[in-house]
Amino acid sequence: MLSCAVLLALQLQAPPPAAASGPRLEIPFTQFTLANGLHVILHEDHTVPLLTVNVWYHVGSAREKPGRTGFAHLFEHLMFMGSKHVKYGDFDQLLEAAGGTNNASTAEDRTNYYIDAPSNALDLALFLESDRMAYLVDAMSPKTVDAQRDVVKNERRESYENAPYGMASIEIAEMLYPKGHPYRWPTIGYMEDLTAATYEDVVDFFRTYYQPGNASLVIAGDIDPAQARAAVEKWFADVKPGAAPVPPIDYPHANLTEVKTKTIHDRVQLPRLYLTWLTPAHLEPGDAELDVLSLLLAGGKNSRLYKRLVYELQIAQDVAAVQGSKALNSEYQIVVTARPDADIARIRAIVDEEVRKLQQDAPGDREFRRAINQIESSFYDRLERVGGFDGVGDELNAYYADAGNPGYFNEDLARYRALSPADITAAAARFLPLNRRVELVVEPAK
Amino acid sequence: MTARGSFLLSGLCALSAIVGAQQLPDRSKAPAVGPPPALKLPAVERRTLSNGLQVLVIGVHKVPAVHLELAVRTGVGADPPSKAGLSSLTADMLDEGAGSRSALEVSDAVEFLGADLSTSGGVDAAFVQLHVPVARLADALPIMADVIARPTFPDAELKRLRDERLAALLEMQDDPEQLVRVAFPRLVFGSQHRYGSPEIGTAASLKTIETADLKAFHAAQYLPSNAVLVAAGDVTADTIVPLLEQAFGSWKPPATPKPSSVPPARQLTARHVYLIDKPGAAQSQVRIGGIGVPRSTPDYFALRVLNTVLGEAFTSRLNNNLREVHGYAYGASSRFDMRLSAGPFFAGAGIQTDKTPEALREFFNELTRIHEPVPLAELEKAKNYLALLVPRTFETTRGTADALATAWIYGLPGDYYTTYADRVRAVTAADVKRAADKYIQPDRFAVVIVGDRKTIEPGVRALNLGPLTVIEPAEVFK
Numbered sequence: 001m002l003s004c005a006v007l008l009a010l011q012l013q014a015p016p017p018a019a020a021s022g023p024r025l026e027i028p029f030t031q032f033t034l035a036n037g038l039h040v041i042l043h044e045d046h047t048v049p050l051l052t053v054n055v056w057y058h059v060g061s062a063r064e065k066p067g068r069t070g071f072a073h074l075f076e077h078l079m080f081m082g083s084k085h086v087k088y089g090d091f092d093q094l095l096e097a098a099g100g101t102n103n104a105s106t107a108e109d110r111t112n113y114y115i116d117a118p119s120n121a122l123d124l125a126l127f128l129e130s131d132r133m134a135y136l137v138d139a140m141s142p143k144t145v146d147a148q149r150d151v152v153k154n155e156r157r158e159s160y161e162n163a164p165y166g167m168a169s170i171e172i173a174e175m176l177y178p179k180g181h182p183y184r185w186p187t188i189g190y191m192e193d194l195t196a197a198t199y200e201d202v203v204d205f206f207r208t209y210y211q212p213g214n215a216s217l218v219i220a221g222d223i224d225p226a227q228a229r230a231a232v233e234k235w236f237a238d239v240k241p242g243a244a245p246v247p248p249i250d251y252p253h254a255n256l257t258e259v260k261t262k263t264i265h266d267r268v269q270l271p272r273l274y275l276t277w278l279t280p281a282h283l284e285p286g287d288a289e290l291d292v293l294s295l296l297l298a299g300g301k302n303s304r305l306y307k308r309l310v311y312e313l314q315i316a317q318d319v320a321a322v323q324g325s326k327a328l329n330s331e332y333q334i335v336v337t338a339r340p341d342a343d344i345a346r347i348r349a350i351v352d353e354e355v356r357k358l359q360q361d362a363p364g365d366r367e368f369r370r371a372i373n374q375i376e377s378s379f380y381d382r383l384e385r386v387g388g389f390d391g392v393g394d395e396l397n398a399y400y401a402d403a404g405n406p407g408y409f410n411e412d413l414a415r416y417r418a419l420s421p422a423d424i425t426a427a428a429a430r431f432l433p434l435n436r437r438v439e440l441v442v443e444p445a446k
Numbered sequence: 447m448t449a450r451g452s453f454l455l456s457g458l459c460a461l462s463a464i465v466g467a468q469q470l471p472d473r474s475k476a477p478a479v480g481p482p483p484a485l486k487l488p489a490v491e492r493r494t495l496s497n498g499l500q501v502l503v504i505g506v507h508k509v510p511a512v513h514l515e516l517a518v519r520t521g522v523g524a525d526p527p528s529k530a531g532l533s534s535l536t537a538d539m540l541d542e543g544a545g546s547r548s549a550l551e552v553s554d555a556v557e558f559l560g561a562d563l564s565t566s567g568g569v570d571a572a573f574v575q576l577h578v579p580v581a582r583l584a585d586a587l588p589i590m591a592d593v594i595a596r597p598t599f600p601d602a603e604l605k606r607l608r609d610e611r612l613a614a615l616l617e618m619q620d621d622p623e624q625l626v627r628v629a630f631p632r633l634v635f636g637s638q639h640r641y642g643s644p645e646i647g648t649a650a651s652l653k654t655i656e657t658a659d660l661k662a663f664h665a666a667q668y669l670p671s672n673a674v675l676v677a678a679g680d681v682t683a684d685t686i687v688p689l690l691e692q693a694f695g696s697w698k699p700p701a702t703p704k705p706s707s708v709p710p711a712r713q714l715t716a717r718h719v720y721l722i723d724k725p726g727a728a729q730s731q732v733r734i735g736g737i738g739v740p741r742s743t744p745d746y747f748a749l750r751v752l753n754t755v756l757g758e759a760f761t762s763r764l765n766n767n768l769r770e771v772h773g774y775a776y777g778a779s780s781r782f783d784m785r786l787s788a789g790p791f792f793a794g795a796g797i798q799t800d801k802t803p804e805a806l807r808e809f810f811n812e813l814t815r816i817h818e819p820v821p822l823a824e825l826e827k828a829k830n831y832l833a834l835l836v837p838r839t840f841e842t843t844r845g846t847a848d849a850l851a852t853a854w855i856y857g858l859p860g861d862y863y864t865t866y867a868d869r870v871r872a873v874t875a876a877d878v879k880r881a882a883d884k885y886i887q888p889d890r891f892a893v894v895i896v897g898d899r900k901t902i903e904p905g906v907r908a909l910n911l912g913p914l915t916v917i918e919p920a921e922v923f924k
Binding site: 045047048049050084085086089090092093094096097098099100101102116118119120121123124127128130131147149150151153154155157158159161162163164222233234235237238267268269270299300301302307311314317337339340366369370373374376377380381383384385386387 | 469470471473474476477479480481482483484485506508509510511549550553554557558559560561562577578579606609610613614616617619620621622623724726727728729731759760761766769770773774775776796797798826827828830831833834835837838840841842843844
């Protein structure tokens with residue numbers, strides 16, 4: 001449930017190696033805001049006769065109250081339980097009958113929803129999406145809350161409690177953040193809080209955070225923008241504006257001053273080491289540098305940690321390094337799964353040695369260029385699909401949420417292209433102090 | 447700049463409000479959906495290189511990138527009896543040294559181009575895929591050709607990959623979801639049938655595989671006459687085929703393909719319950735089913751519609767029953783895994799531990815109810831859902847290449863995707879019932895459960911589904 005490590009997307013010229021430059025890609029869009037505050041972004045692409053309707057509500061688990069963790073995600077499930085003019089079950093039934101699919105996800109800072117459908121189903125998709133934005137609670141009852149509460153508890157069992165290493169992320173967050181910090185609790189929530197959530201909580205959350213002024217809507221794909229605009233204006237005309245704008249988030253800032261260590265046991269056979277640092281928020285200085293650092297450490301066979309631990313010494317089964325970019329601050333994490341008889345202390349010492357080297361000496365030109373070239377190519381790849389999670393529709397909303405500009409693709413890529421090898425070293429030295437971080441080891445249960 | 451910018455003016459907003467006020471939406475019923483748009487697929491250009499390698503080129507011009515997918519007709523059926531995993535390990539080893547490059551050099555060269563090269567061995571085919579910006583295609587193709595035609599299979603790399611697989615097999619025992627995925631086919635197909643063991647092999651079989659085995663397997667199976675190369679992306683046949691000829695033309699191994707196959711498995715004859723203990727597990731991972739059908743089944747479309755109703759779509763009966771109505775699971779589904787030979791059919795879910803018997807009863811209720819004629823509205827919904835999935839496949843270069851490679855592997859006709867929607871729509875309720883009667887026989891299914899034995903065994907036994915055998919996790923990995 002970490003947000004995407006690198007919310008790249010996009011574009012442009014193919015980079016050197018050989019000095020050739022590829023064609024420039026255009027991602028044209030238009031945007032406008034309805035009187036009720038809903039921001040709308042339209043993007044045309046006729047590759048296949050499909051469209052996506054993608055809605056972001058700018059609220060996630062970070063806004064939850066004490067004793068109600070997991071609520072934003074439970075609420076996401078409730079959005080599929082029917083609304084005033086859409087009886088329970090019809091949301092999915094009507095869409096599938098039209099050849100559509102849908103999904104949603106909740107993170108710390110946002111909740112996103114998409115409907116992918118053939119392009120003849122635009123009105124149906126907007127009818128469903130607008131009805132739940134306007135009239136969700138008219139159809140809500142304590143019984144519907146209970147039904148999804150059980151589903152969400154099973155999601156927690158499946159993805160956390162019954163999954164190998166599944167509880168690690170929950171432990172780490174509690175070590176990283178002080179009490180009251182919005183990233184301290186898991187998006188999936190604590191079991192007892194899921195039990196405690198009430199119907200009244202649903203109504204309150206809906207009125208506060210699911211107002212149109214706290215949302216943005218993308219329609220992308222096989223559309224006529226003028227028709228799509230008219231359809232949006234029609235279907236969202238009766239969505240009432242919120243009573244009061246969502247206030248800025250207020251929270252105790254996190255700051256690590258030492259190394260915090262913990263060992264937990266799980267029903268696994270391979271031990272695993274997690275090293276985690278608090279790092280700059282998405283798009284802040286240092287964020288792009290740490291994405292590049294991740295490729296230098298753990299992207300491909302020649303990356304430094306992979307090469308030493310997995311390829312040469314063969315004391316690790318896998319290694320990952322990721323800058324988990326978020327709105328308030330990010331988390332940088334290095335994860336190493338050990339081979340069955342390998343020594344975690346030795347692995348940690350080697351990780352530190354490699355991080356220290358990159359804190360002192362700039363990476364070589366070729367390895368740096370290799371990382372930048374991979375990032376540039378990943379921008380192409382993210383433009384292929386319009387719908388679904390991480391499709392172009394979702395990316396337009398992500399950039400609007402994070403940068404205030406759906407067309408931030410170019411600026412985002414420019415962040416990476418502007419970097420030099422020395423910038424990576426400076427960021428590694430500044431943001432990954434070896435004496436201020438969280439270390440969690442998962443050991444096999446006896 | 448790509449952004450056209452916003453014309454976000456208060457005047458326009460006011461105008462929106464007025465327009466909106468004049469046209470309040472009619473919410474009394476869901477808006478009608480007109481006829482579905484037609485999917486127009488770009489033409490597939492078919493060529494053959496001088497060495498006999500078939501090439502399929504299809505234009506996808508949105509992004510200046512191309513996805514190349516080589517599919518070789520080989521798979522687990524070509525594994526020698528004591529060397530399960532050889533086919534898959536050979537595929538994995540292709541890029542661990544090729545031509546004049548070491549494993550590290552192959553990886554460095556590919557990544558420096560901003561390209562992605564992957565090799566994988568599946569049940570019915572091995573794949574080498576290259577995703578690359580068009581501007582880098584000419585630089586990347588020789589590396590791909592080396593990986594396909596001139597892998598070097600170094601000893602040290604084999605040892606490393608083998609050890610990784612042995613550790614991966616241990617990891618699979620830790621994860622109830624993975625464990626049931628291995629246990630179910632073992633208990634349905636048995637240890638003697640190739641589908642009864644993991645594609646990646648077993649600890650015992652992997653230890654017998656030497657580089658000589660890889661070289662012999664490659665020489666016998668990786669042949670231009672036994673493969674197809676699909677190119678999907680911002681290219682045309684005229685621009686890419688000369689590059690392919692240059693890169694692949696010299697790939698002319700002397701061998702002729704030796705067809706491999708997996709013999710049909712014997713269908714189960716009685717229901718049997720298998721329980722694998724995971725003390726303290728929060729959920730029971732369950733799979734229920736038997737031997738399904740081969741991909742060549744004449745009942746393909748009837749079975750796809752049947753399974754959409756039963757357990758494929760979100761609104762399918764299994765998901766609706768176990769997730770929405772009862773809240774026993776986060777999701778439930780079913781699947782016919784169709785291969786060159788008959789693969790498994792199964793229904794499954796992760797069920798909260800204390801509801802395991804209740805959930806099993808619901809599974810069998812649905813596996814029984816599917817034999818009644820499917821109501822018309824439910825049938826139409828499933829058919830539309832299925833028919834309109836096709837355009838999604840062709841949205842990306844990779845999806846497009848996969849679709850063409852799949853059609854080649856299974857010998858599907860040239861008009862397969864363009865006639866797909868019509869063939870789905872032609873399925874009747876009678877067809878679905880006939881397929882259900884023939885292929886869904888719950889009284890012969892195996893029931894495989896990975897869960898907390900102490901809590902669930904009494905309730906499961908009380909259901910009287912059939913004889914119950916407790917299995918050790920390690921047993922299904924032998």
